[in-house]
Amino acid sequence: MTQESLIFYGGLNTIGGVHILYSNGNHSLIFDLGLQLRGLFDIKVQAHPSHGLQQYILTRMAPPVLPIYDKRELEGLEYQAVFDLWGKDKMPATDNINISVFISHIHQDHMALLPYVNEETTVYMHQDAHAVYRGVVVSGEYKDTSATIHSLQDLETVQFEDFTLQLVEVDHDTPGASGFLIKSKEHTIAFTGDWRTHGRNSERMERFITLCKEANVDILLTEGTSLRKESAFDDPVMVQEVEVADHYARIVKEATSLVYVNILARNVERVADFIMKTKELGRKLVMDGRTAALWHESITQGIKSLNGHPSLAEKDTIRVLESDINITKDLPYETICINEIVSNKSNYTIYLIQENTPLISQLERQGEQVGQSHYIHADGNPLTNRDPVLEAWLKEFCVKYHYYATGGHATPKEISRIISEIKPKVVIPLHSLHPSLVDSKGVPKYCPAYGEKVVVTELLSTLRNNVKDSMN
Structure with a gap:
């Protein structure tokens, strides 16, 4: 046998x-x-x-x-x-x-x-x-x-x-x-x-x-x-996935300056919801080149769970940082430079992955100060709400932190x-x-x-x- x-x-x-x-x-x-x-x-x-x-x-x-x-x-x-x-x-x-x-x-x-x-x-x-x-x-x-x-x-x-x-x-x-x-x-x-x-x-x-x-x-x-x-004795209470985009919307409605979001790009379904919620709120979602490329290639290959989702045809809401033009030259999204963003901060949400955290210095110290910016940390790296480097950046630039992770x-x-x-x-x-x-x-x-x-x-x-x- x-x-x-x-x-x-x-x-x-x-x-x-x-x-x-x-x-x-x-x-x-x-x-x-x-x-x-x-x-x-x-x-x-x-x-x-x-x-x-x-x-x-x-x-x-x-x-x-x-x-x-x-x-x-x-x-x-x-x-x-x-x-x-x-x-x-x-x-x-x-x-x-x-x-x-x-x-x-x-x-x-x-x-x-x-x-x-x-x-x-x-x-x-x-x-x-x-x-x-x-x-x-x-x-x-x-x-x-x-x-x-x-x-x-x-x-x-x-x-x-x-x-x-x-x-x-x-x-x-x-x-x-x-x-x-x-x-x-x-x-x-x-x-x-x-x-x-x-x-x-x-x-x-x-x-x-x-x-x-x-x-x-x-x-x-x-x-x-x-x-x-x-x-072992205290079962955690988990945030429901369907609540995440709504929480983002509540913050954006009150914000008068930039909003940063940090989510894992591989959570393509959540990215889709954020794109549409950003559109509803009258902002543009600014991505780095790597995130934009992952999003576009994934939906081009076909995500069955996103069949019929309006984000699949949404191009105008997404902007890609001009500095990443070599990655995104074949993508159907307009590029944007830092100066355009800081000239009208309330128009933009920045999809800020961990590696690009230093962008905060350019975005916060330049342009008119029209209010406090907000950072929504929702299951992106670092995978903890107690990261000392991230805390130092947000404290330095007086950015308000929101931790809203569902966990997988x-x-x-x-x-x-x-x-x-x-x-x-x-x-x-x-x-x-x-x-x-x-x-x-x-x-x-x-x-x-x-x-x-x-x-x-x-x-x-x-x-x-x-x-x-x-x-x-």
């Missing part, structure tokens, strides 16, 4: 960087391929452009599944060093094995390693996620991948030799976010991807629960980002609910600083170690015996 197994390479005691290898017969599937948000690398300490993959592998930031990577990126790497780092028993058996990749969504902690994947490897993702990925590439944030990307529709099933993979859309803060159901002859494994129930598509999670119950899921892998010591993740109470309703034989929490804090409502939970190989039948048998022993 074929031995099904899971090897856990990342995302177990940190947020992001989930790297799990599912193997069954002659085929394996790794999910996801991102870089964790915490650890050895940050905005200042980055991998070298020519040796990035090797530096990630040798710091355990990238999974040691070497056959999926471009050989040119591995040139010069001592494979023995990789074996010594992980231990040979933790390396996947790859002889005569086909390995595919599943990307749950286009946040960097789930897809940042895509540029290193070789052309022989097939990558599966939702069609909307693929559209956003094309936008990310065109914006210049990441290099393109050589891999063959196979776009899937919601609920579409891929047949492998010994198992099937069914993509299932979930509610998250970027289009195309998905989990899956893997079904073999013996078992069913469900993966939630990143999810929440306070977004614009909360009904997707109810459907996910139904599909899992119908499939009699054996193993449920769920993200647990919100699991923290302080939330479920509350601890919602995580417990989904576990109790699905009733898997075992739940594996991941994508969390404190995965063991999950209240699994009596469902056995298992927290694997880094590099641990779990044979599915053995895990289920052990847990079954443990339950029997506890009842005796």
